Amino acid sequence: MPVDKPPYNEKTVLRILTWAVSFFVIGTFIGVIGRIGISVPGFIDNITFYRIVTHHPLILVVGWASLAVMGIVHYSIPKISGKPIYSEITGSATMWLTITSTIMLIMGVIPGLNGSTARYSALPPLFHPFFPTMLSLCIALTAVIFYGGNILKTFLTIAEGDKPPHTSAWYFVMSAVLGTLFLGMAGVPLLLQSLAGLFQVDGLDYVYALDPLVNKHLIWWGLHSYVNQMINIGVLGMCYVAIPINVKKGIYSEKGATWGLFLYIIVNNMAYFHHMMMDPIPMWQKVVGQVSTWFLGLTTALSLFNLLKTASGGEKWGVAMKFLVGGLIGFIVEGCIGIFHSTLVVNLFAHNTQAILGYIHATFYSYISMCLLGTIYTIIPDVRGVPLYSEKLGTIHFWTAIFNMTGMVAVLLLAGYSGMPRNVQVVEPYFQPHMAAATAFGIGLWVSTAIGGYNLIMSAWYCPEKRAAKEAALAGSAAAH
Ligand code: HEM
Numbered sequence: 001m002p003v004d005k006p007p008y009n010e011k012t013v014l015r016i017l018t019w020a021v022s023f024f025v026i027g028t029f030i031g032v033i034g035r036i037g038i039s040v041p042g043f044i045d046n047i048t049f050y051r052i053v054t055h056h057p058l059i060l061v062v063g064w065a066s067l068a069v070m071g072i073v074h075y076s077i078p079k080i081s082g083k084p085i086y087s088e089i090t091g092s093a094t095m096w097l098t099i100t101s102t103i104m105l106i107m108g109v110i111p112g113l114n115g116s117t118a119r120y121s122a123l124p125p126l127f128h129p130f131f132p133t134m135l136s137l138c139i140a141l142t143a144v145i146f147y148g149g150n151i152l153k154t155f156l157t158i159a160e161g162d163k164p165p166h167t168s169a170w171y172f173v174m175s176a177v178l179g180t181l182f183l184g185m186a187g188v189p190l191l192l193q194s195l196a197g198l199f200q201v202d203g204l205d206y207v208y209a210l211d212p213l214v215n216k217h218l219i220w221w222g223l224h225s226y227v228n229q230m231i232n233i234g235v236l237g238m239c240y241v242a243i244p245i246n247v248k249k250g251i252y253s254e255k256g257a258t259w260g261l262f263l264y265i266i267v268n269n270m271a272y273f274h275h276m277m278m279d280p281i282p283m284w285q286k287v288v289g290q291v292s293t294w295f296l297g298l299t300t301a302l303s304l305f306n307l308l309k310t311a312s313g314g315e316k317w318g319v320a321m322k323f324l325v326g327g328l329i330g331f332i333v334e335g336c337i338g339i340f341h342s343t344l345v346v347n348l349f350a351h352n353t354q355a356i357l358g359y360i361h362a363t364f365y366s367y368i369s370m371c372l373l374g375t376i377y378t379i380i381p382d383v384r385g386v387p388l389y390s391e392k393l394g395t396i397h398f399w400t401a402i403f404n405m406t407g408m409v410a411v412l413l414l415a416g417y418s419g420m421p422r423n424v425q426v427v428e429p430y431f432q433p434h435m436a437a438a439t440a441f442g443i444g445l446w447v448s449t450a451i452g453g454y455n456l457i458m459s460a461w462y463c464p465e466k467r468a469a470k471e472a473a474l475a476g477s478a479a480a481h
Contacts, residue, residue: 179230355416
């Protein structure tokens with residue numbers, strides 16, 4: 001039977017998601033090398049270890065999380081509004097720029113290619129030898145700007161159209177626009193610094209005159225906002241799309257979703273101070289950082305309640321729903337750890353310890369990656385019009401991810417609360433069992449990620465007969481029109 005052509009570009013969506021999933025597998029593999037490098041003396045040298053510590057998160061944030069959000073938005077906005085993305089060419093440019101940036105970041109881990117070994121250091125002279133890393137980040141920034149403009153323009157076109165946008169469209173647009181804005185603000189000084197470093201231009205060196213504390217404010221405001229606004233709001237938005245598709249019922253409260261977004265944006269911009277609790281900032285900023293993080297928890301609770309209520313009582317949960325609900329529960333756990341750590345007295349002993357790595361992985365794997373995976377498990381079968389390549393592999397992926405990631409996060413928290421610093425390759429004997437356990441869980445988590453990656457990529461591209469049948473149906477529909 002002929003079917004109508006969907007408003008999204010099937011190939012672009014599948015391509016972006018395939019690259020994102022591939023970078024997820026590669027980025028986590030680099031993380032595993034880092035983990036083994038901590039547990040097995042001499043496995044990698046110290047410079048390679050620090051390149052991994054710097055590049056592994058950047059590869060995953062740029063190449064996995066942001067690229068996946070972009071792919072999901074390229075599907076979801078047309079899906080919920082019935083209107084295509086404003087510019088397909090800009091969409092492809094966004095994808096290729098992000099891919100280029102991620103490949104450069106992966107290359108930066110290779111010995112001799114001069115990747116950065118200390119991205120958090122705000123001390124200006126350290127930017128000089130880091131040009132390849134900075135250049136790749138500038139390319140990623142350019143991609144985000146293209147993406148933000150394209151999504152905003154699409155949204156404005158939808159607003160003039162006949163079909164009112166769904167609440168989640170607001171989340172995506174806010175994610176795109178805020179991501180662009182905040183990353184741009186933090187990225188411009190970084191771009192100037194890297195250009196000054198490359199060309200040794202004194203005129204551009206004015207950025208170096210910035211007080212290191214101001215520089216750190218800038219970096220944290222940008223980084224915190226990028227993760228919390230572009231990625232986090234985007235992830236909540238995609239949950240508002242994917243959960244109703246899976247359970248085949250509407251959002252529990254549209255008003256709750258809009259209020260959740262509005263309040264989140266207000267408190268989020270004050271919360272970045274919590275990254276600087278141990279820096280010489282005024283007491284009022286520390287108090288604002290702490291209290292606004294508590295409120296961030298409350299606004300998030302509003303969205304989580306709404307999403308979990310939407311998830312309950314509908315169709316039976318398949319693999320996609322397991323990941324989505326697992327990710328939302330991960331968000332509750334991550335949020336509780338975050339609120340705990342932002343409290344000044346806890347921050348005194350948790351700051352810069354392995355506990356922060358526990359928190360980071362609870363955020364990026366237990367919550368963000370699980371929700372992204374749940375949404376991708378929803379989208380690929382919908383775009384292809386065929387079931388998943390393997391439900392069984394999907395279930396194995398889910399349970400092995402839950403087991404290994406919970407183990408890794410728990411061990412890192414324990415090591416941190418017992419006083420082991422973060423970002424160190426040499427381990428005191430007391431912490432060797434902790435690090436060995438983290439390595440074992442890390443390897444397990446990578447195997448789980450690779451199984452999921454294989455299943456998703458096969459679901460996206462395999463099954464030639466069914467694909468041919470669908471294409472024939474589409475061609476029939478076009479001819480009938
Ligand atoms: C198999 C899964 C993973 C493994 C084995 C792994 C391993 C590692 C290792 C070894 C480090 C450095 C630890 C140290 O400095 O002592 C690290 C840090 C980090 N990872 Fe992962 N990781 C995994 C997944 C992820 C994912 C999915 C993300 C993000 C989407 C992520 C983001 C980060 C971040 C932000 C840091 C912090 C770097 C820092 O402290 O400066 N990781 N990870």
